[in-house]
Amino acid sequence: MLHHVSIAVENTARVAGILAEVMGGQAFDFPVHPNSYIVLNGDQYGTAIEVLPANTAWVAGEVEAEVASMPTAPFTPTHVAMSVPISLEAIKAIGVREGWLVRLCDRGPFHVVELWLENRVMVELLPEEIAAQYLGFMTLANLTAFVEQAKAAVGAS
Template identity: 55%
Template sequence: MIHHLSIAVANPFRVAKILAELMNGQFFEFPIHQGAYIAIADDTYGTAIEILPQKAVWVAGMTEVEVKETEQAPALHSVHAAISVPISRERIEEIGIREGWLVRFCDRGPFQLIEFWLENSLLIELITDDMAANYLQFMRSSTYAAFLNEIKATA
């Protein structure tokens, strides 16, 4: 279970506000670093997303993790997350359109999701309540292994 993750973006306040809206949660300042925020889903899992300024990175400090500023922000990200959200596909699309961010429904075959591109550069995959059952069924070791075996058999 992933309880929280951290991301770095150009406008942490705006992204925190939107993530809280998508999760039906709230957002707050995140005192680990100036200009950082945290969006909390208020779900049973303690789901939260820490939003740092774009040039902030985690480093191993002398006694615990610290946040430091880098010279240059990355243009692209290799990290993304899939998050279940308690709002509809239509509401997600409305929010994305309002913010001017790319949003698209994707059918991955065994499951569906919505790509939601924060600031048009960082991918968050959103899974609505009606999409969750297929995703949860597919993301089991036995189901995934069978999926891979099927791909190999047809190759």
């Protein structure tokens, strides 16, 4: 069970506010580093997203992990997929309002809504109308069969 994930963005307050809106939660100042936030949706799992400034990263400190400043890349491989309590139309409206890319994507066995925070950090959103596809596919049996089928297809070419 994932409980939280950290992302790094340029405008932490703006992104934290949008994530709170999308998740149906609330953004709080995060005291681990200046200009950082934590967004919590209040579910039984403690699901949260830590929002840190773009030029920061978690590093192995002397006693425990700490935040350090360092150069940043324009994009990141880190992303998260999450079910959200708002509709596809509401997500599209947020994208238009913020000037961020939003698109419905077909991943084969399921669909996701890509919301590109600051047009730089991708989050895959699963509104109620498509979440069941994802949840139905993401089982050990289904993923095992999918991976085996993909391996066979690659081996055949």
